[in-house]
Amino acid sequence: MTSQDAAGMTREQVSQSTLEDEFGLVSDRYTHLQGLLEGAQRQVDDGPWRWNGGDVLPIGGGSGGVGEPPVGADDSNSYYLSAGRIIHPEGATGAESDLEPMTDYFDEQGWTSSVEDVSDTHYLLGDTGDGWQVEYAVSGNGQYSLTVYSELFWTNDYGALLKAVSSRLPADRPEESSPGEYVAFPRWDDPPLR
Numbered sequence: 001m002t003s004q005d006a007a008g009m010t011r012e013q014v015s016q017s018t019l020e021d022e023f024g025l026v027s028d029r030y031t032h033l034q035g036l037l038e039g040a041q042r043q044v045d046d047g048p049w050r051w052n053g054g055d056v057l058p059i060g061g062g063s064g065g066v067g068e069p070p071v072g073a074d075d076s077n078s079y080y081l082s083a084g085r086i087i088h089p090e091g092a093t094g095a096e097s098d099l100e101p102m103t104d105y106f107d108e109q110g111w112t113s114s115v116e117d118v119s120d121t122h123y124l125l126g127d128t129g130d131g132w133q134v135e136y137a138v139s140g141n142g143q144y145s146l147t148v149y150s151e152l153f154w155t156n157d158y159g160a161l162l163k164a165v166s167s168r169l170p171a172d173r174p175e176e177s178s179p180g181e182y183v184a185f186p187r188w189d190d191p192p193l194r
Helices: 011-015 019-041 096-109 158-166
Strands: 048-049 078-080 082-087 111-116 121-127 134-139 144-150
Touching: 019 082, 019 096, 019 134, 019 144, 019 158, 048 144, 078 082, 078 158, 096 121
Parallel strands: none
Antiparallel strands: 048 082, 082 144, 111 121, 121 134, 134 144
16 A cells, blocks of 8 residues: 555645645646547547536545555545546447557557456556556447546645635536647636636
């Protein structure tokens, strides 16, 4: 078991950080997440993808993330990031061979990967080796989805961090966007909107 988070930091190291410092780290991590998502999307389609949930807010560490959580991580002291998109390629039937462009991409990146089958869906899981997982799923109903997850990151106060981010975010999110288009992360000096 480890006490380090996805960035290799311990709780003690993070305890020296201010809320503003942590806000900056979330911003950097969010930008990295979006880069991973864009690179993977472009292997399938450069056109618009539907959004699958929110992207910007950190999510309490007690409810997910990937990998083995650091010892003692819970909703109050850790978080992860996630973003997902959905596409319905013309003529898509969920054939396992539809994973090949993404499998090739994961191999080019040097990521480890595995395939899991659940009912009529094939899940390709790619581990970046640095705290992130990219999941590409092809379903028999023609819906193909792409999701990026982080492992957990420590925070001094998840509630305060969530409020600092969410209070500065506009309420509107797009229904769809092309690869590389996403909601900009707020700046620390942006005034709270609510």
